[in-house]
Amino acid sequence: MIHPEVETPRDDDDVLQDFRHFQLEKNYNHLLLMGPALTRDFLEKVNADLVPRRTYLFGYELNTKKILFVSGLFLLFFTSLFGAVVMWFTDFFDNAVLSTMVISNSSKNLRLWTNPPPKALISVYIFNYTNLEEFDAKLEKKLRVNEVGPYVYEETLQKVNVQFSEDGTRVSYQEKRSYKFRPDMSKGKQSDQVYVPNIPLMAGTAITKHHNYFARLAFSSFLTGIDEQPFVKLAADQYIIGYRNRLVDLSQSWSWLNGQDMHGVEKVGLLSAKIGVNPHVFTMNTGKADIDRLGLIEKLNGHEQFDYWSTSDCNRYVSSDAIYASAEEKSENQCFCSLSSGECPLRGVFNVTPCNYGIPMFISNPHFHGADETLLQAVDGLKTMRKKDIQTYINLHPTMGFAMSGRVVFQANIQVQKAYGVYQMDRFQDGLMLPLAWLKAEIKEESLPEIFLELIYDATYTLKGVKMAFQYGFLLTTLVTLFCLVLVLRNTWERPRRARDSVRRLHRQDTDVIEI
Template sequence: MTISVADTALDIEKKAIDHCTRRNRLYNCLIWVYCGMFLMSFVSFYVFWYTDTFSNLVFSQMKLQNDTRSFNLWQHPPVKLEYRVRIFNYTNVREFETGMASKLRVQELGPYVYRETKDRVNVVMHENGTVTFQEKTSYVWADGSSENDVVVVPNVPMMFIVAFVRDSSFAIRFLTNTVLSTLRERTFINVTAGGFLWGFDNSLFHMVKPFLMFKRDISFDKFGLLVTKSGVNKNYITMNTGSQDLHNLGMIERVNGINNRKIWGDEKCDRIMGSDGSMFPPYLIKNTSEPLYMYSHELCRNLPLHFAEQVITHGIPSLRYKLTPNAFNLSDTQNKCFCPKVNGLRVCPPAGLFDVSACNDGVPLLSSFPHFYGADKSLLEQIDGLNPRQEDHESYIDLHPRIAVPMAGWSRMQINLKVRKAIGVPFLGNLKDGTILPLIWIEVGVDKVPEFILDIFQTAYFTVTNVEMALQWGSLIVMMLSLSALVTYLWKYHVQQAEAEILQKNRPFK
């Protein structure tokens, strides 16, 4: 059988066209595959680089929901805070009372170290994404100076009574003077350190307690500066769980059902806002130029924390926020509403002092940083023996850079008594009216945390960061490779189409 030249040419041409067609189909298929890969990688690139999707997924594990690990850790915190208390012992009382010394002198004793255990009890979850609870705390002596140390301190119960009757009628002041004379009360007393802090028998307190209970509930039988801290706190706190909005996670919304304490007579200062210090909304630390706020029940106000620097905590870069002395500078316009009103006018204490009398049934107590750090210099001139130092007396907190949970930090606060003399009640001796007497200062914080908590911190930083980087750079690499492959095969497809057209034009037989 003879095969003609024309038949051979047609066969070759047919095979060539079939080959081109198959290659075109292959290129067309590959183009669609790489186009799909590019689109998917581009979406992933955008999501992981320009949105909070990955962070939201991580933060969602922090929501306070029943039967979750985060909820159990919140309800029963495994980290036991260290509670270090230092007492100001007055060493020259006799010389001062006899006129041989013009100023009182103090000696700092301690620290008396206690271990705090905290649980959140009477927990009620609400459908609007909040939870209401009470705090139950207990303290156990753990280290430091002995609670049996005998200290010389101001007679706080008597000074409270004198301050209360200061503006009362002559008859009330005369009766008070009679009672104090009968009980032989003195301006300064000797008491054990443990008794001064957690409660000691005091005849004056037992006598006036029934009258005080008309004004407030007093559940303790002994007088002590810290006696109200143990047990179940009377306040019901309502906090955001983050289940509906992670931007509000851990923020206190109400205390005892209200969001305005109506103590300071100003809507801004009375508004309840801020965290309880156990956690902060992670989104807030993205902009370190903005302060964080903590709400203090003892002070009935929020406290601003300002970013200071980045430090290393437990081997992890952390964000250090500090409570600056300006927080207690009430002459500042934004703080002036915290000054108590006297006869309708706001009267501010010296800079560095915060008057908590309006928040504590009128007792003449003031808060400050230890040793009047950052306060008006006149306060140091009233008492000898004070030595303020920034490194020892400032307050700070180190936050995890991703989940905004405290990893370390120390809150340092001093309790002071303001002398308020009353006419006809001569029991405050040579003390001048308005003198500020330091009583104790408290340092609350943590240096050591359990190993499994450290593992959580490290996982939340190193592991999560590595995974996020892998997703970010992986999406970028896949996007670039798929784009390169897409462009390559588009070019090859274009070349193949051109070859097919040339072949079609040059067909020897039509």
């Protein structure tokens, strides 16, 4: 059965509620329509009550709004002028940017500083001695070398035991290094056999040189007993990373001979002293007090300078392009001469013996490039090197000052220092400089990780764009506000003059009418 649809009667409460809702909606729409008018009336009332139309200043009646407008222009003009002077003629912006590089416990760049992402590539070129038998048999007068390599190792650097000073201006740390062989970049295998100078034997001979004859004779007998020869045959990796030697093992016992603490020296090699945690403690300036001193090494093991040489200038933690100059060429280098013997290094070499437990080590350019002729003629097989291939440089970011790339090149040499009674060294000429290897430590821009490239990009282009925006923005604002001020002030000065001129013209016309 179908029932017709019948509208259900609504309660009075529902009808009343709908009516109230309609009234509220109507009032709301009315308020929306009246809003702008109410706001305008309110602001005009506030403006009339709080901001007078006329202001009396120094006896003059002036328009208040014009005074406020001109005051705002003056304020904007001087602010932009000050900003333009600061941005164009001071280093305020650059220093503000550099302040973000200050090293601290809370700085964002602390992780990049303790674990620097760029990994240096160490290329080692070994001097392999090829005529030892002929030299021992006196068939040849000079030793002959043949350069082999490069053997390339990737260096990972980490700063450990980091401690900040109480005021945060200095940070102390130690360096931890490890090396990984890169066969893809090397020219040779780790197992390549090379004949190289026996560094422990030559070091021991040089040390016993300053002791009595019986000590030298005992040392020579000891060398004979363990069958140590002036040259040894080693794998290339052993010579570079380090190898155990009986003389090194026993060095702890006779370290008193030269007054050097040899504890902790377990291996001998070109890079062995750098592997692991370096015992030396570096103290670096964080840049907090003076941003210009950021990154400067101020102390080493708590001392502000070395105590190896005779003057404070030579003992500073700085270097120069003239370290390979002789004392005759550069008088300041006389401090590197030995006070006991009076001997000075020849041109082209630098004496690092005091830094190496008394071992007669010298550094130079590869293949004695630019050195004294005596060094060039000491051994056969040296090559003429192009200056650009052995040049040491560092490429710094022009604004931020951090290193983007760089290269350090040097050659390690050991000097023969004969000691009467140690017959193992009789075949050699005293003072002969034997090249060991030359090394090239390099960081290339193309090998930098993505995070470092982004940092370089931001520091190069983003910051430069921001600086230019501030410079030209302040300059443009200064010129615009100056132009507006000139117009406003000109109109302000011209209006009274025009009014006076009008009054004069009217007065003149009135006078003419009266006369007529």
